Amino acid sequence: MTENRVVLVTGSAKRIGACIAETFHAQGFKVIVHANRSLSEAGKLVGRLNTVRPDSSKIVSSNLHESAEVETLAEKAMQCFGRLDVLVNNASTFFPTPLAESTQSQWDDLFNSNVRAAYFLSQKLTSELKKNRGTIINIVDTHADKPLLNHSIYNMAKAALKTMTRSLAKDLGPEIRVNGVSPGAILWSGTLERDNDPGVEQGRQKLLESIPLKRLGKPEDIAHMVYFLATTASYTSGQVIKVDGGRSLI
Numbered sequence: 422m423t424e425n426r427v428v429l430v431t432g433s434a435k436r437i438g439a440c441i442a443e444t445f446h447a448q449g450f451k452v453i454v455h456a457n458r459s460l461s462e463a464g465k466l467v468g469r470l471n472t473v474r475p476d477s478s479k480i481v482s483s484n485l486h487e488s489a490e491v492e493t494l495a496e497k498a499m500q501c502f503g504r505l506d507v508l509v510n511n512a513s514t515f516f517p518t519p520l521a522e523s524t525q526s527q528w529d530d531l532f533n534s535n536v537r538a539a540y541f542l543s544q545k546l547t548s549e550l551k552k553n554r555g556t557i558i559n560i561v562d563t564h565a566d567k568p569l570l571n572h573s574i575y576n577m578a579k580a581a582l583k584t585m586t587r588s589l590a591k592d593l594g595p596e597i598r599v600n601g602v603s604p605g606a607i608l609w610s611g612t613l614e615r616d617n618d619p620g621v622e623q624g625r626q627k628l629l630e631s632i633p634l635k636r637l638g639k640p641e642d643i644a645h646m647v648y649f650l651a652t653t654a655s656y657t658s659g660q661v662i663k664v665d666g667g668r669s670l671i
């Protein structure tokens with residue numbers, strides 16, 4: 422029975438995070454939608470979910486770059502429904518950092534959103550998740566294993582998130598299972614979506630051709646794996662599953 426169970430998905434106002442939130446909701450979970458800048462999209466998503474089932478979804482806002490706001494996010498999340506069963510660390514920033522031009526503030530941005538917030542949110546919510554024999558799912562990236570050119574800081578942050586997944590699976594068992602999902606190419610990043618440069622289009626086609634399944638994945642492909650790991654995979658912990666159309670094979 423999932424109807425009293427509660428999931429918090431960070432960065433879930435839109436795109437993959439919103440799809441994860443909707444997938445859990447469709448299975449009866451209460452859903453806490455976290456957003457920073459996309460509060461209007463978050464409001465629309467929560468409105469839609471509450472139309473399906475009244476009082477089944479709430480918004481929490483915080484900037485995960487600010488350590489104090491990570492701490493208060495855990496408190497705000499607990500105030501929503503008074504319990505938590507699943508934490509999905511999905512929020513992320515993603516941008517290039519060629520070595521010669523990268524800055525310490527870019528390092529902080531990429532590490533704080535992709536891994537520091539996930540770590541301290543997990544810490545703050547450990548006792549609640551232990552009580553409910555809950556689970557943590559971290560959204561990693563196949564680039565944690567196979568670095569993306571000129572994105573070294575992002576690659577390192579995701580590699581740290583992958584190691585965090587394996588470390589916390591040891592530290593938090595047996596009560597809490599900790600797993601990860603590593604998406605391949607699912608949605609073009611916000612900047613690439615707006616880019617009409619023919620070179621960018623050619624690059625995309627080349628990338629799609631190189632994937633054994635010859636296409637982008639869908640947010641649902643990620644959301645279904647997250648849901649499976651959180652609910653059905655009761656003897657799985659410390660694993661990071663690639664959902665990449667076979668791209669990691671090439």
Ligand SMILES: NC(=O)c1ccc[n+]([C@@H]2O[C@H](COP(=O)([O-])OP(=O)(O)OC[C@H]3O[C@@H](n4cnc5c(N)ncnc54)[C@H](OP(=O)(O)O)[C@@H]3O)[C@@H](O)[C@H]2O)c1
Pocket residue numbers: 431432433434435436437438455456457458459460483484485486510511512513514515534560561562563603604605606607608609610
């Ligand atoms: N898209 C892909 O194809 C792909 C491929 C590999 C891995 N992934 C991983 O899959 C996950 C979802 O991907 P996506 O493309 O849907 O993500 P996204 O749109 O790039 O980012 C998701 C959300 O993260 C939130 N976020 C960023 N910095 C934040 C901060 N300082 N404080 C609070 N929230 C912050 C943003 O919330 P607000 O908008 O509310 O500010 C944003 O909407 C990410 O972890 C990503 O690394 C995606």
